[in-house]
Amino acid sequence: MLEREELKLYNRQIILPELGLAGQEKLKVARVLMIGAGGLGCPVLQYLVAAGVGHVGIVDADVIDISNLHRQILYSIADVGKPKAETAKQKLEWLNPFVELTAYEERLNTENAARLINLYDLIIDGSDNFTTRYLVNDTCVALNKPLVFGSIFKFEGQVSVFNYQDGPNYRDVFPEPPPENEVPNCDETGVIGVLPGIIGTYMANEAIKIICDIGETLSGKLFSMNALDNSMNVYKITKQRQAISAPVAANLAASPDREISMETLSNWLGETPDEICIIDVRETYEFDDYNIGGLNIPLYELQESVDIIPVDKKLVFICQTGQRSKIALQWTESHLKNEKYSLKNGIKHNL
Structure with missing residues (x-):
């Protein structure tokens, strides 16, 4: 049940006939886990919290560096050296006091992935390395959790929805990670500051559509855009594999x-x-x-x-x-x- 102040806060999206009061109530009871509170995580978190997602978890073990600030605009110069997850939580609480936020100052790994992911209804991956991406995907497949994925590189970004309504998963597009010596990163190649904002808001939009069951998602599609030349493409993804049923236990990590x-x-x-x-x-x-x-x-x-x-x-x-x-x-x-x-x-x- 929405409080009076919440009705005022979300008025402009509640009056959308596609979303309405029913959609807003779905947002209020939704539980979303954000993997990464960096370039992609910042806009995703800001828009989902502003939209009224009821419970948001934030997983990030890093601290804020001054080189992050040109693209991670949830933070300021005064936050340099502070932990990202807890700092993001504090700032988002100021944005919307009606949202419950949980910070996990830990790196996602095989020991904690299933424990954390099993607590939430929808997972959003804004990580910046292939090890985490494959771990998140495989855990979501095993636990039957929908996954919103995004990635950025220089001027290019990608967005998709995986493991949703029997749709494809990340390995259907990228079966295995590339060799370590071929993996680029922002430290070496750079990234335009506005790109995570563009891709992150696309990811937040996909999450809202999934939660509210409205519109058409990017399940079975890979959206790709280049901010330098304004080119955009949507590629069809074909499901290649049979998903593994969710394990009986909540933790995938072997004892x-x-x-x-x-x-x-x-x-x-x-x-x-x-x-x-x-x-x-x-x-x-x-x-x-x-x-x-x-x-x-x-x-x-x-x-x-x-x-x-x-x-x-x-x-x-x-x-x-x-x-x-x-x-x-x-x-x-x-x-x-x-x-x-x-x-x-x-x-x-x-x-």
Whole structure:
């Protein structure tokens, strides 16, 4: 139920017939998690809080640097050196006292991703690195959470909606991250200050449409724009993979005793090789490029391939970095009774 002051505050969007009072009430009960309170996170947070999203979580472990200020306009020169998540929370509370805000001064990782994401209805990814993007996507797929995605590079930006109403996910567009030595960043390449504002407001708009169930979202589409020449394109995305059902437990992270080192795996293979089944959940081309043997069942094909996994062997899931193998381990908890493990840090760190 909206308070009298809220009706005044949101009047200009409530009178929109497409949104109306019903839409505003949906916003009030919505729970949105913003990954990153930087260039993209700032405009997304400002507009969603101003729009009346009832509960907003902010995940960011960084502190404000003076080089951030030309594009992260939620902050000021007086905020340099302060933590982004808590500072954003304080400023947004001044913007709208009717919104509940929670700051998480921690970096999203495999240990906390599912715990945090499971608390919210809609996830928005404004992160600036591929490790976090793939972690957010894979966790949203496993927990069946819609994801609004945005990215920026120099003068170019992209926006899409993933894992929404059985639509495509991030890996359907970008199956795997590029090699680390090919990954650009703002520190090296730069970014025009207004670009995060343009892309961030697009992301906030997609979030509002999803929450209020209005309009047409960018699910199944990738919006791309160039602020230097004003070119805009919308590319169609085809769903390639079958989504993995949400795990029974809320946390995807394997407990310490379920993660094993390469040394332990090597010892097992040396002592009782017939009792071990390695399941490599990377994509086929990754497996072909380098592998240590075993079955190759890509993560997103695991659900339909349970029947080919031996039921009388100890299972060890492996991948490139240990991220996908943890998801595979958690998902198979309710499908396979075998003793199961995940290779810690993946084979990337064991080459």
